[in-house]
Structures are given as structure tokens and as C-alpha cells.
Amino acid sequence: MSQIWIKNGAFITMAAGEPQLLTGHMVVDQGVISYIGEQAPQVSEQADIIDGKGLLFMPGLVNTHGHAAMSLLRGFSDDLNLQVWLQEKMWPMEAKYENADTRAGSDLAIAEMLLSGTTTFVDMYDRMDQVAQAAVDAGIRAFLTRGVIGLCSPEEQTAKLEEAISFAKQWNGAGDGRIRTMLSPHGPYTCPPDYIQRIIQAAHDLDLPLHTHMSETKAEVQQNIDQYGKRPAAHLDELGFFTRPALLAHAVHLTDEEIELLARRGASISHNPISNLKLGSGVARVPELLRAGIKLSLGTDSVASNNNLDLFQEIRAAALLHKGVNGDPTAVPAYTALQLATSLGAQAIWHDHIGSLEAGKAADFIAINIDQPHFFPRTDLVSHLVYAANGRDVQHVWVAGKQLVKNRELLTMDEEKIRFEAQAAYERLLV
Numbered sequence: 435m436s437q438i439w440i441k442n443g444a445f446i447t448m449a450a451g452e453p454q455l456l457t458g459h460m461v462v463d464q465g466v467i468s469y470i471g472e473q474a475p476q477v478s479e480q481a482d483i484i485d486g487k488g489l490l491f492m493p494g495l496v497n498t499h500g501h502a503a504m505s506l507l508r509g510f511s512d513d514l515n516l517q518v519w520l521q522e523k524m525w526p527m528e529a530k531y532e533n534a535d536t537r538a539g540s541d542l543a544i545a546e547m548l549l550s551g552t553t554t555f556v557d558m559y560d561r562m563d564q565v566a567q568a569a570v571d572a573g574i575r576a577f578l579t580r581g582v583i584g585l586c587s588p589e590e591q592t593a594k595l596e597e598a599i600s601f602a603k604q605w606n607g608a609g610d611g612r613i614r615t616m617l618s619p620h621g622p623y624t625c626p627p628d629y630i631q632r633i634i635q636a637a638h639d640l641d642l643p644l645h646t647h648m649s650e651t652k653a654e655v656q657q658n659i660d661q662y663g664k665r666p667a668a669h670l671d672e673l674g675f676f677t678r679p680a681l682l683a684h685a686v687h688l689t690d691e692e693i694e695l696l697a698r699r700g701a702s703i704s705h706n707p708i709s710n711l712k713l714g715s716g717v718a719r720v721p722e723l724l725r726a727g728i729k730l731s732l733g734t735d736s737v738a739s740n741n742n743l744d745l746f747q748e749i750r751a752a753a754l755l756h757k758g759v760n761g762d763p764t765a766v767p768a769y770t771a772l773q774l775a776t777s778l779g780a781q782a783i784w785h786d787h788i789g790s791l792e793a794g795k796a797a798d799f800i801a802i803n804i805d806q807p808h809f810f811p812r813t814d815l816v817s818h819l820v821y822a823a824n825g826r827d828v829q830h831v832w833v834a835g836k837q838l839v840k841n842r843e844l845l846t847m848d849e850e851k852i853r854f855e856a857q858a859a860y861e862r863l864l865v
């Protein structure tokens with residue numbers, strides 16, 4: 435793994451500025467991109483040479499919101515709204531989870547993500563040491579947080595927060611720096627204000643970012659108004675939430691004033707179009723968010739509300755959905771959709787060392803097999819990636835210079851065992 439030479443490939447760099455497509459070479463040294471360009475490079479005799487013919491190389495995809503272990507609940511409960519789905523279906527099943535279930539669901543999710551080109555994922559759940567160990571063992575990059583629901587006794591609140599803090603401390607920087615951590619109240623509707631304030635204080639003490647679900651449904655916004663006399667963004671702002679780097683999942687129902695406030699505070703948003711559609715939550719105001727300069731990114735949310743982790747489908751949904759609801763085919767251009775899943779996604783989670791193919795960046799990249807009918811003719815490869823591709827087109831995957839998928843097979847995970855364990859875990863949960 436010391437040196438890799440990608441020879442004669444096509445590259446979409448996703449570097450800032452105009453779309454940059456080049457035919458040429460890339461060199462990776464010790465997990466970091468050291469060269470990308472048209473000229474053939476000088477490499478060491480031991481370099482691992484990858485023939486780039488028929489492949490399109492791009493940065494690995496960044497999934498900025500999800501709950502990996504919920505992969506065990508794929509197809510378990512569809513076609514319900516968020517409150518019913520959560521309270522009557524998800525939470526009772528999650529209450530039965532034990533460590534082995536969380537591990538089995540996380541492995542299933544990571545396998546699916548790697549095979550469809552995701553190299554970094556954000557995850558909010560509990561039993562997070564299981565998720566973190568699964569990520570370390572697989573070699574994927576992950577930004578992890580023990581989400582806490584505060585609808586419980588003060589003793590339980592404290593115990594959960596202490597668990598979240600010790601997880602965040604213990605795992606930040608693990609896996610040679612591929613694991614990073616943050617803190618998370620699950621949402622303003624599941625955490626009382628004083629609890630949210632304690633979490634914010636802990637984030638200050640540990641110098642960590644914050645992640646939460648916000649304004650996913652109209653009902654949640656109305657409940658916030660009824661309970662606290664204000665909408666969720668102002669509520670969180672008054673509690674001091676945006677004094678930390680903050681990532682908001684969903685942010686579907688926002689007023690102009692809230693968009694302006696979030697832009698001013700520098701908040702990041704994870705847009706989850708498919709989950710929002712499936713739960714009937716609504717459609718986020720993405721064109722307005724982009725115009726306001728908010729750090730926007732894409733997430734799948736969990737498989738239980740998606741029902742897969744193929745970020746190419748999320749890219750396509752983001753590109754199509756806002757054209758439809760706004761009656762404007764320019765609403766989210768193809769290249770913007772691709773940026774949301776790569777360079778902008780990395781920025782939204784403050785991971786400045788990933789998200790583009792440039793010298794000095796971590797070598798998190800994927801190779802797409804473009805010698806297939808749906809990538810012809812060669813009119814516009816950006817267009818093909820957004821409107822014609824899917825996760826099964828991913829041929830190879832590298833994270834930090836280590837190859838994790840080769841010819842669509844996992845190198846660090848035993849796929850057959852993972853499928854078996856996931857099925858067994860699901861059957862245990864049904865009892």
C-alpha cells in the first residue's frame with residue numbers, strides 16, 4: 435500500500451471551481467494523493483499499478499446522515515409517517531437490540547455502502563462502540579456520535595450523556611484517524627432544553643461538533659411552537675447550539691428567516707431527499723439553501739426509511755426532485771448534485787482532507803466501470819454519473835490508499851457471513 439499508480443484513467447477531480455475532467459494519471463503515497471495530472475509520473479519500481487482503462491475515477495462519496503445498525507429493519511415497516519413509524523415501530527424494535535445486533539446491522543450497512551461507493555459515513559445511534567469497531571475493521575471512514583433521546587428520567591439522561599462523552603473521547607482519532615466523533619441530542623422534540631444545553635456544554639469542553647435531527651416534519655415544528663413559543667432553529671439558537679460547528683439532518687420545514695439565521699450561524703445541513711419522500715415529511719428548500727450559501731450535503735438516513743444506502747440514488751433524487759417541485763429544470767444542476775455527495779459533503783462535515791482528487795488529499799476514491807451501455811455515448815460524464823449511474827457501477831474502492839473493494843468484491847469484509855448474521859439478528863429481534 436505504500437505507492438499506487440493509477441495509469442491512463444479518466445478522472446473527475448471535484449476540486450473547487452469549474453468541473454475538472456482529465457485523462458491521465460494519479461499517484462498515491464502512504465494513503466495520500468501525491469500527484470494527479472496528464473503527464474505520466476515517476477514512480478518507484480514497487481508501485482502497485484492499476485490500469486485505468488474503461489474506468490472513471492472520482493472521490494469516494496460522503497453520506498452525511500444515517501443510522502447504520504437500522505439496516506436490520508429494512509422493509510420491516512414501510513408507508514407510515516415519522517411519528518408513528520418511530521414510536522410504534524422503530525423504538526420498540528430498537529429496544530430489543532443487543533451488541534451483536536448493532537454489530538450485524540452496522541456490518542451490513544458498511545458492506546452496502548462500500549460496494550456502492552461511499553467511503554465516509556456519518557452515524558448517530560447507540561452502542562456506538564460496535565459501530566466504531568465495525569468501521570475500523572472494514573477500513574471505511576466514519577464520523578460517529580452516540581445520539582441521545584432525553585425523554586427519560588434525569589438519571590437516565592445523565593447516564594446516556596456520560597456514555598456519549600466517553601464514546602466520543604475514546605474513539606476520536608481511532609483507525610489511524612479515520613474515525614472522528616461528535617455529540618448529538620437526537621432532536622429538539624426528544625430532548626428538553628436543559629438537556630440540550632448540557633450536551634452543548636460538553637461539546638465545548640471536548641471541542642467537538644454537534645449533530646441533530648431538526649424540522650423534519652410540520653408536526654415537529656408545530657410541537658416546538660406549542661411547547662417553546664418558537665420554531666426549532668430559533669429554539670436551538672437560543673440554547674447556544676450554533677456556538678459549535680453543527681450539522682442538522684433534514685431541515686425540511688424552514689422559513690426565510692430560519693434559512694437566513696442558519697446561514698449566518700454557519701450551520702451545515704444534511705439533505706435526505708429519499709427518506710423525506712418515503713416518510714411523507716416534505717421537500718427541503720434546497721435551491722434557497724444553496725442560494726443562501728449554507729453548507730449542504732446528502733444523506734440516506736437509515737435503510738428503514740430509504741430503503742438502501744446507494745448514495746448515487748440520493749444524488750439523482752436531489753437533482754430531480756427540486757426541478758419537479760419548483761418547476762425549474764435549473765434548480766439543482768447535475769454538477770451541484772455531484773458536489774453535494776463529494777466536495778461539499780466533506781466541507782459540511784468539516785473533513786477538509788477528503789472530497790476531491792487533489793495532491794495532498796487523503797486517497798479516498800472510487801472507480802466507476804464506464805464501459806457499460808448506460809455510459810454511452812461519451813457526451814458528458816458528469817451527466818452520466820448523476821442521471822444514468824447507480825451504485826452497482828462502482829468497480830473498485832479505496833479509503834486512505836487502502837483498497838477495500840476490488841472488482842465489486844469486499845476485501846476486508848466477509849459478505850456471505852455478513853448476510854447470514856444480519857438475517858439471524860433480524861430473526862432474534864422478531865421473538
Ligand SMILES: N[C@@H](CCSC[C@H]1O[C@@H](n2cnc3c(=O)[nH]cnc32)[C@H](O)[C@@H]1O)C(=O)O
Nearest residue numbers: 501524558559560581582583620647735736
Ligand atoms: N436509542 C437512543 C437514541 C439513538 S439516536 C438514533 C435514533 O434516531 C431514530 N431515527 C432514525 N431515523 C430517524 C429520522 O428520520 N428522524 C428522527 N429519528 C430517526 C432511530 O430510530 C433511533 O432511535 C436513545 O434512546 O437515547
Ligand SMILES: [Zn+2]
Nearest residue numbers: 500683735736
Ligand atoms: Zn435520522
